Amino acid sequence: MDLTLYGWHEQLESQWIEILNHRETIEKELLRGRILLDYGQRFKVVTENGEKWLERPTQSALQLVVGDWVIMTADEYQEDEAHFEGLMDRKTKFSRMASGTEIKEQIVATNVDIVFLVQSLNKDFNPRRLERYLIATWESGATPVVVLTKSDLCDDFLKHIQTVHEIAVGVDVHAISSLTGAGIEAIKPYFKKGITVALLGSSGVGKSTLVNTLIGSDILETQDIREDDSKGRHTTTHRELVLLPEGGMILDTPGMRSLALWDAEEGMSHHFGDIEQLIASCKFNNCGHKHEPGCAVQKALKSGQLKHEHWESWRKLQREQKHLEQKMKQKERALDKAQSHYHVKRENKNRIIRHESEDY
Ligand SMILES: Nc1nc2c(ncn2[C@@H]2O[C@H](COP(=O)(O)OP(=O)(O)O)[C@@H](O)[C@H]2O)c(=O)[nH]1
Ligand SMILES: [Mg+2]
Ligand SMILES: [Zn+2]
Missing domain, CATH: 1.10.40.50 (Probable gtpase engc; domain 3)
Known part of the structure; x- marks a missing residue:
């Protein structure tokens, strides 16, 4: 697998060489890879030698997430299993306050270049919530782009676009419809070889549908574990990084209704x-x-x-x-x-x- 397709870049290469030069033992071969899927106990990681399974490390202070580049050693007996050795430097890190009573950071995604802040134009549009996402995105080091979905269900979306322009000065804003295809061409140029785009927004706004539209097939429906929620709607249950056929990667996430800011x-x-x-x-x-x-x-x-x-x-x-x-x-x-x-x-x-x- 060519890792540059997955966003491997020069700084990672020099860090990797540094690691190889300073390792204590050369007994076991080191592997590098990017986490594509989080299954709770295990992660799916892409490496030069194909996809591997990685157990979630037990050190509690370390939060591994989809998007992370990790160093591993191959399992001696099982070819598709690997063991965690270390985490590589993160280019960007999107965090929020974890839900619950304890004050702690929850890392949502790392090494993301562009964050699509997704709200739907029919009922989800909320400027104040958008503002929180914007701040968290700037804090993460990634570039925000506002994507307003379901334009087919809204007659006056120009008004909403104007509102976004006022809040998010200098930020790109797009209105799209996965149903009619309106606006889809305009968001394709964000996807380039090695670039990671993450979709963040409430559940039901059309994030997974957008991924499928961009890929041109219902990849998430066949690969994803889905479950019916009370409204009979299909929702994504975990984060997944998908390689697009024409280059670039897209990270689909389960919905987040609220976003409590972490240190920002x-x-x-x-x-x-x-x-x-x-x-x-x-x-x-x-x-x-x-x-x-x-x-x-x-x-x-x-x-x-x-x-x-x-x-x-x-x-x-x-x-x-x-x-x-x-x-x-x-x-x-x-x-x-x-x-x-x-x-x-x-x-x-x-x-x-x-x-x-x-x-x-
Ligand atoms: N009318 C309309 N419905 C859409 C559009 N995009 C998604 N949907 C519908 O919205 C619902 C939720 O979509 P989904 O992609 O699962 O949302 P997610 O939770 O953000 O991943 C589904 O019933 C989709 O068919 C759109 O552009 N227009
Ligand atoms: Mg989804
Ligand atoms: Zn004053």
């Missing part, structure tokens, strides 16, 4: 750069942006240069980020306390990062 400082700055600039030019450093004299924010709101929704959205998300920061600090303190109590050496954040990228 850079993504926030990218999306709210205009507001950060205004704040920097307020007369007082500690300006509350309410009634203070010389407040650049209030001035911009009055003149209409700054939209109220944009400002409100910044305030809300900023509060959330602050809240998350506090919770993380609390968690860290609690961890410190528990660990000093049991005299356990604290495994700090650096240790985990080192583990993810260098422990082959």
Whole structure:
């Protein structure tokens, strides 16, 4: 299998050579590959020698996900099995806050170049949700593209496109229909050899249908494990990276209705750069942006240069980020306390990062 089709690139090549040069033993052959499918306990990985099965590693701090490039050793007895040795550097990483009560990161996909933020034009369209996805995408390092589906079910989609342009300044926006084929040609140029496009959005917006449309056959229906939900609708149950016949890869994901942001400082700055600039030019450093004299924010709101929704959205998300920061600090303190109590050496954040990228 030619791995460059799957996005193998120069930095990975130099890292790989580095690994080969510094390994302690040459007894076992090392394999490199990209995770295509997550089956829970096992992953399907593409390598130069075909597809292999990989057991999910047991180290709890390591979250392997579809899109990751991994180093493995071949199983001595079973040709199609491989064992985890290490994780290669991630070019991009899309995260969100894991659902549940515990404050923790959930990695959704890695090494994605372009994220299609998918909403359907008939009933799913939600500008505020779109904004969260945008921020998370900027934070991930990938480029967002807004894809509005089911244009055949919406008479006034130009209005929605206009709304998106106002929120996502400078971001490409497309309205498509997998049913009529409208707009499909316009999104094909994003798919190029070695480029990974991920589809993110709520369940039922037409992500899997779009993959099938792009491939020209119902590949996901035959390869995918599908289950009926209560509405009798077929939904994707796991993430899958599919190679397109004309080049490029597409990552289909199960639906995410809500997106709670994980630490997204850079993504926030990218999306709210205009507001950060205004704040920097307020007369007082500690300006509350309410009634203070010389407040650049209030001035911009009055003149209409700054939209109220944009400002409100910044305030809300900023509060959330602050809240998350506090919770993380609390968690860290609690961890410190528990660990000093049991005299356990604290495994700090650096240790985990080192583990993810260098422990082959
Ligand atoms: N009218 C219309 N229906 C669509 C379109 N794309 C998908 N659908 C339908 O929407 C439903 C959900 O599609 P699916 O691809 O499973 O959504 P996913 O959960 O995002 O993967 C299915 O019944 C599709 O037939 C479209 O462009 N127009
Ligand atoms: Mg699906
Ligand atoms: Zn101010």
